[in-house]
Amino acid sequence: MMEVPLFLRGIIVITGKNMRLYYTKPPVLMFGLLFPLFMFFAFFVGRHLDLVTFFPAFLAMMLFFTASSVAPLITPWEKREKTYERLLSYPVTQDSIIMGDVLAGAIFGIGISFLVWIASAAFVPVSITNWGLFFLAFILGTLSCAALGTLLSSPASDSPPNVMIFSNLIRFPLIFISGVFVPLQQMDGLGLALAYCSPLTYMVDLFNAAMTGISVFSPLIDCSVLAGVSFVFILVGRLIQKRNMMKGM
Amino acid sequence: MDAIRADHLKKTFGPVTAVNEVSITVREGEIFGFLGPNGAGKTTTIRLLTGVLTPDAGTVTINGIDIHRHPLEAKMQMGVIPESSTVYGDMTAEQNLQLSGKMYGMPRALREERINELLSKMGLSEKRHIPVRTFSKGMKQRVSIACAIIHRPKVLFLDEPTSGLDVQSRRLVIETIRDMNGQGSTIFLTTHNIEEANTLCQTVCIINKGKIVAQDSPERLKKMFDTTQSVEVSFDRPVTQDLFKGGGIIRAEPCGDKWRLYTDNPDLLLKYLVGRAERESVGITSLTTSGPSLEEAFVQITECA
Numbered sequence A: 001m002m003e004v005p006l007f008l009r010g011i012i013v014i015t016g017k018n019m020r021l022y023y024t025k026p027p028v029l030m031f032g033l034l035f036p037l038f039m040f041f042a043f044f045v046g047r048h049l050d051l052v053t054f055f056p057a058f059l060a061m062m063l064f065f066t067a068s069s070v071a072p073l074i075t076p077w078e079k080r081e082k083t084y085e086r087l088l089s090y091p092v093t094q095d096s097i098i099m100g101d102v103l104a105g106a107i108f109g110i111g112i113s114f115l116v117w118i119a120s121a122a123f124v125p126v127s128i129t130n131w132g133l134f135f136l137a138f139i140l141g142t143l144s145c146a147a148l149g150t151l152l153s154s155p156a157s158d159s160p161p162n163v164m165i166f167s168n169l170i171r172f173p174l175i176f177i178s179g180v181f182v183p184l185q186q187m188d189g190l191g192l193a194l195a196y197c198s199p200l201t202y203m204v205d206l207f208n209a210a211m212t213g214i215s216v217f218s219p220l221i222d223c224s225v226l227a228g229v230s231f232v233f234i235l236v237g238r239l240i241q242k243r244n245m246m247k248g249m
Numbered sequence B: 001m002d003a004i005r006a007d008h009l010k011k012t013f014g015p016v017t018a019v020n021e022v023s024i025t026v027r028e029g030e031i032f033g034f035l036g037p038n039g040a041g042k043t044t045t046i047r048l049l050t051g052v053l054t055p056d057a058g059t060v061t062i063n064g065i066d067i068h069r070h071p072l073e074a075k076m077q078m079g080v081i082p083e084s085s086t087v088y089g090d091m092t093a094e095q096n097l098q099l100s101g102k103m104y105g106m107p108r109a110l111r112e113e114r115i116n117e118l119l120s121k122m123g124l125s126e127k128r129h130i131p132v133r134t135f136s137k138g139m140k141q142r143v144s145i146a147c148a149i150i151h152r153p154k155v156l157f158l159d160e161p162t163s164g165l166d167v168q169s170r171r172l173v174i175e176t177i178r179d180m181n182g183q184g185s186t187i188f189l190t191t192h193n194i195e196e197a198n199t200l201c202q203t204v205c206i207i208n209k210g211k212i213v214a215q216d217s218p219e220r221l222k223k224m225f226d227t228t229q230s231v232e233v234s235f236d237r238p239v240t241q242d243l244f245k246g247g248g249i250i251r252a253e254p255c256g257d258k259w260r261l262y263t264d265n266p267d268l269l270l271k272y273l274v275g276r277a278e279r280e281s282v283g284i285t286s287l288t289t290s291g292p293s294l295e296e297a298f299v300q301i302t303e304c305a
Helices: A003-022 A026-044 A051-067 A071-080 A084-089 A094-121 A131-153 A160-176 A189-197 A199-211 A219-243 B042-049 B071-076 B093-103 B108-121 B137-149 B167-182 B194-200 B218-224 B266-279 B294-304
Strands: B002-013 B016-027 B031-035 B057-062 B078-081 B155-159 B186-190 B203-208 B211-216 B229-235 B249-255 B258-263 B284-290
Touching: A003 A071, A003 A094, A003 B071, A003 B093, A026 A051, A026 A094, A026 A160, A051 A094, A051 A131, A051 A160, A051 A199, A071 A084, A071 A094, A071 A131, A071 A160, A084 A094, A084 B078, A094 A131, A094 A219, A131 A160, A131 A199, A131 A219, A160 A199, A189 A199, A199 A219, B002 B042, B002 B186, B016 B031, B016 B042, B016 B057, B016 B186, B016 B203, B016 B211, B031 B042, B031 B194, B042 B057, B042 B155, B042 B186, B071 B078, B078 B137, B093 B108, B093 B137, B108 B137, B137 B167, B155 B167, B167 B186, B167 B194, B186 B194, B194 B294, B203 B218, B203 B294, B211 B218, B211 B294, B218 B294, B229 B266, B258 B266, B266 B284
Parallel strands: B031 B186, B031 B203, B078 B155, B155 B186
Antiparallel strands: B002 B016, B002 B057, B203 B211, B229 B258, B229 B284, B249 B258
């Protein structure tokens, strides 16, 4: 019974350590902050698109990039700096470390995206039709993206650049098949089939449901899929990390 | 109660068996030395004992708590100083200690008090707000040790803590080990420095090729190989190996400005050496005999295995 409070304390301390150490690392700022902004400028600015219509997708993209940028960096960085072994020798388990990484990514995603939403509200007349669903989209969306970040870090060696390249190879294609730039309603055939496979699709759809009241899937399906993939990503990431634990140590 | 108890530990990495049927018992309050050549399985064993790795077979208990069934409770009992100076370079010395204290759930006031005490003891008070990445290796190691002992662990694991350190840092580390042991902590020390093990440890265990090949007190291990003794001799001018052919000398090796001669019969060697030096007109400036060394025992044990 004593193990549960120790486990939770480990997660909180590791999350705090991750927030202090990794939020300001250049790869996190580059791929978590600048990239989604550049993507926004590249695809939306100067193209006479209806920003109100595309705002939920933009917000989802921001959340996706920010929340999934922190976790891939942490384990390779710790292995390179030789701090991973010390971390494992503290009263924590590999599960506490994984959950600490997920939480740090999720808090980064929520914090930055929330700021972007507030700042954007000054320029774009966005409305929220269902506040409960909006916050649920924030929480489930950020959790699933941070969990994806942890999964992407699981083949970790001690080379942060390699992991960041690998994570971007997975993340970038997801942007193009998830209804961010082309609304889901306008997709068909292979594009739509691929969209169904991306967790980002359900996040975009949930934001649409919360902000415009229009969605392709029922919000219940969106929420279930996001919760389900979060669980699967963490579980698979945990299995792979256990197998690769010695790598780079 | 045994402070550390490992039974039939086994760990393989692919086709390589790094640790094979290793059983270790460390009594409470003991300084236990764990020696072995490079690649013998020392670090893997320490990782198994500290719960960093899970064994393929076997069990480990720390103060009676099974580390693989109750890892968090067991880890609360111990402090670990891994092989490299594993501290966060982007954090200051104080922040590293704060993190450690939080990991062990120390209340804020107690943490602050202990941090001040340790920084002062480690000679780092004035550098407490400087990022650790700017520190020398010795200073980083001092921070690493402070992080491991902040909660006054009952069992302290040290993996080659003095490797590559300057004399001052090495002395500080040894002093800290003795101090922690004096306060009742059990110490598990892996080292390449045989002299360190000889002077610090009550029990020495030697591992080779993943298996325990000897375990006893340093004196008893030395007695196992007491047939060989050594003589250190220096001359008033340089001499060559040729001078040491005969007189029951098994082996002669240069040792700074001296020669170390190994023999089964020191009396015969001394007579031979004095006579030979006279004939060659070489003056003997110093001559000391010593009994079997732990280093010699270590070399013989690991070569036999």
